[in-house]
Amino acid sequence: MKLSIDPGRKLGHINPELQGHFSEHLGRCIYEGLYVGENNKDIPHVNGMRVDVVEALKQIHIPVLRWPGGCFADEYHWKDGIGPKETRKKMINTHWGGVVEDNSFGTHEFMELCRQLGCKTYVNGNVGSGTVQEMSEWVEYMTFEGVSPMADLRKANGHEAPWTVDYFGVGNENWGCGGNMTAEYYANLYRRYQTYVRNYDPKKPIQKICCGSDGYDMEWPDKVMKICFQSQEQFHGFMDGISLHYYTLPGDWTVKGSATEFDEKDWYRTLAKTLKMEDRIKINEAIMDKHDKNNKVGLIIDEWGSWYDVEPGTNPGFLYQQNTVRDALIAGLNLNLFNKHCRRVKMANIAQLVNVLQAVILTDGDKMIKTPTYHVFDMYKYHQDAELVQSSIDTETIGVEDQWKIPFVQESVSLGKDGKLHITLCNTSADKDAPVEASFADTVVKSVTGEIVGGEIHEHNTFDTPDCVVKKNFDQFKVEDASHVSITLPHSSVVHLAVEI
Ligand code: AHR
Secondary structure, eight states, rough: OOEEEEEEEEEEEEEEEGGGOOOOOOSTTTTTBBBBTTTOSSSSSSSSHHHHHHHHHTTTTOOEESSOGGGGGGGGOOEEEEEEGSSSSSSSTTTTEEEEEEOOOOOOHHHHHHHHOOEEEEEEEOOOOOOOHHHHHHHEEEEESSSSHHHHHHTTTOOOOOOOOOOOESOOTTTTTTTTHHHHHHHHHHOOOOOOOOOOTSSOOOOOEEEEEEESSOOOHHHHHHHHHTHHHHHTSSSSEEEEEEOOOOEEEEEOOOOOOHHHHHHHHHHHHHHHHHHHHHHHHHHHHOOOTOSSSSSEEEEEEOOOOOOTSSSGGOOOOOOOOHHHHHHHHHHHHHTTTTTTTEEEEEEEEEESOOSSSSEEEEEEEHHHHHHHHHHHGGTTTTTTEEEEEEOOEEEEGGGGOEEEEEEEEEEEESSSSEEEEOOOOOOOEEEEEOOOOOOOOOOEEEEEEEOOOTTOOOOOSSTOOOOOOOOOOOEEEEEEEEEEOOOEEEEEEEOOO
16 A cells, blocks of 8 residues: 655644543543542542543643533533532532532632643533523633622632633533524524623633534534624634534444444444544535635534443443543544644544543543553644645555445644654554555655554453553564655554654
């Protein structure tokens, strides 16, 4: 297979946010996974945030974190989560397991977590069951510096300076759990609610994200773009992004399929469904291009990843699942697609950060493991803030049935801030290694280093064997001459090559 790379042809900037994350008040993501409480004596923490998890996330340069949901966002009332912990309201988390939410993790704790992580903040507001006033006051509470009721309340609660809200979501899945609205109804609400998401600091404008589609209903984004975007040229900052949610399910919503027990057919079907992400992106791009000819609004894929049947024996409402080499491929394929569509895709947030769905980290008490997906993010971090360069591969297709045929090898290439070319390659075969001949136009290859995440398709990390699937050095390549490198990609693997030019 021939991989052609033309480093002279730059195709767009890869926002670091393409490798963003999502944390919801769901199962053990926030509580236990990230936050263990300020008085915890058993698990090392700083101001309640787990040291092991924060350190691991800093290693992959987590660029942005979305919170508090998800479906939870549209029934979250932020004032319940501020002030002395003992007086914070307790509520039932109706969406996720019916457990008691004690609101001990709220706005101050989220901002503290992002401070420790050194990442941008993406706060998702409540349109489904919240008022315009409530949303407006939350923004004032978080970002207003001067004298005002909400800024004074923040100061009284111990935080003198305002925080930075980089992104603000005006509702979540408002066609479903966020209020079961029609597109027209939501679009008009969006226009109204976003008006009161004030930019108190013009130097740090909040990027406003409008609710987009589930990946299938394409009338929604069309109508919403039409109604919400029409004033954009007149009123700058009306809408900065529109979301897209697309999950990979090996089966359907009734029987999704096991995270760890699957056959080769399931493997190819799952990867084929993952690659359907590209169709969803392209359809959204076409709709957005129709309304927004100057490419001002970003496509924000703020929920993506694998969704399996929950791990046997766990609370079905907690969405806890294992993570195998198959998930490493799901991550690698999606991240390559996001790079290739970086003209429109400005942020993507894998669901979810810890202990939920395609998590990068799993915890059990004071133990923590990094999943295969984590190690893929660790290899792909070199694409953050890089320039996408032209690449193509004349790959054959493989798979088990016509319906689930997929490319044998998929790639993306960028010119990183370190001046090196970063090539990330996915070998989607369950059992065949892939010979790849890479050629570089008008470029002198000086040296190449490699790393790999892969193994047998079911392999995964457990608390007893945490290092079964990890990032390893990769050297199955040969620099043939100054512009050619031959590579042998092991089956079911994701590889990163850093090329000094
Ligand atoms: O990530 C889990 C859930 O999936 C989110 O809460 C919701 O937005 C989506 O349906």
